[in-house]
Amino acid sequence: MIICETIADVRQKISEFKRKGKRIGFVPTMGNLHEGHLSLISASKEECDITIVSVFVNPTQFSSGEGFEKYPRTLESDQEKLKDLKIDILFLPDENQMYGSSSQTLVLVGGTISNSLEGCSRPEHFNGVTLIVTKLFNIIAPDVAFFGQKDAQQARIIYQFVKDLSIQVVLKVLPIVRESDGLAMSSRNTLLSKENRAIAPSMYEGMLEGAKAIRDGETDPMQVLAIITEHLICFKEIEIDYVAIIDPVTFEEVEEINKDVLIIGAIFLDNIRLIDNYYVDRN
Numbered sequence: 567m568i569i570c571e572t573i574a575d576v577r578q579k580i581s582e583f584k585r586k587g588k589r590i591g592f593v594p595t596m597g598n599l600h601e602g603h604l605s606l607i608s609a610s611k612e613e614c615d616i617t618i619v620s621v622f623v624n625p626t627q628f629s630s631g632e633g634f635e636k637y638p639r640t641l642e643s644d645q646e647k648l649k650d651l652k653i654d655i656l657f658l659p660d661e662n663q664m665y666g667s668s669s670q671t672l673v674l675v676g677g678t679i680s681n682s683l684e685g686c687s688r689p690e691h692f693n694g695v696t697l698i699v700t701k702l703f704n705i706i707a708p709d710v711a712f713f714g715q716k717d718a719q720q721a722r723i724i725y726q727f728v729k730d731l732s733i734q735v736v737l738k739v740l741p742i743v744r745e746s747d748g749l750a751m752s753s754r755n756t757l758l759s760k761e762n763r764a765i766a767p768s769m770y771e772g773m774l775e776g777a778k779a780i781r782d783g784e785t786d787p788m789q790v791l792a793i794i795t796e797h798l799i800c801f802k803e804i805e806i807d808y809v810a811i812i813d814p815v816t817f818e819e820v821e822e823i824n825k826d827v828l829i830i831g832a833i834f835l836d837n838i839r840l841i842d843n844y845y846v847d848r849n
């Protein structure tokens with residue numbers, strides 16, 4: 567595994583592979599790697615000749631007080647995992663490499679996909695994501711980039727700006743990897759107390775109950791949301807940020823459930839913010 571800490575170095579290594587006609591797969595991460603990340607890396611290894619993983623905790627996607635400093639950083643064990651997986655290049659830039667002191671550019675995606683749900687709760691977040699992913703795409707120029715459905719809104723926004731800016735990359739969005747009790751794997755799970763970790767899967771349980779109601783014929787999103795929130799309010803520790811039933815493409819809330827929908831939500835457990843979603847196929 568080659569480790570590159572600078573943009574110049576990673577570009578040079580990649581150009582050697584490209585000269586040999588290799589297909590480049592890219593998995594951007596913020597580290598603290600778990601099975602969710604590893605599923606993306608395995609997919610890249612399967613589909614591409616060369617797999618590049620970046621680990622960079624991106625400051626611009628955290629507002630102040632959102633836990634940038636507390637974000638779990640486990641570089642040593644991440645490197646071990648990546649070595650075991652035999653990835654080709656680990657890109658490990660620091661803040662100075664990625665932003666320098668004079669960065670003044672934003673990549674703004676408009677519309678409901680940006681301005682709803684996570685975009686309302688974390689107003690700066692997606693501007694940080696679009697900027698860092700654009701920069702990483704420009705640096706790596708991958709043939710294929712792999713993202714998780716766990717961050718469904720993020721994946722949708724990335725799809726939009728890749729299309730709008732004519733960036734030449736194929737995007738692959740892979741299913742959510744869950745713990746055995748249903749909790750979506752997330753680096754933030756390690757920050758939960760033992761008690762809160764035990765109740766954290768309740769969002770997934772609530773979404774499953776909602777999905778069952780839809781499959782049983784419920785078409786009123788309000789009724790489905792009531793089922794989900796009733797499940798969540800059983801736990802006084804849970805503070806619901808939002809739960810919504812949306813069109814998976816437009817991210818508009820649906821008025822009637824008559825086609826595929828995405829149940830999507832965010833909760834706080836003692837200030838730790840957890841997100842999850844569940845795709846309900848009506849066929």
Ligand code: AMP
Pocket residue numbers: 594595596597601602603605606712713714715716717740741742743744750751752753
């Ligand atoms: P992060 O390190 O949290 O920025 O995540 C890096 C990538 O891994 C993103 O594309 C995430 O959507 C994806 N990811 C995170 N958690 C999971 C999971 N539980 N299952 C699948 N993909 C995930």
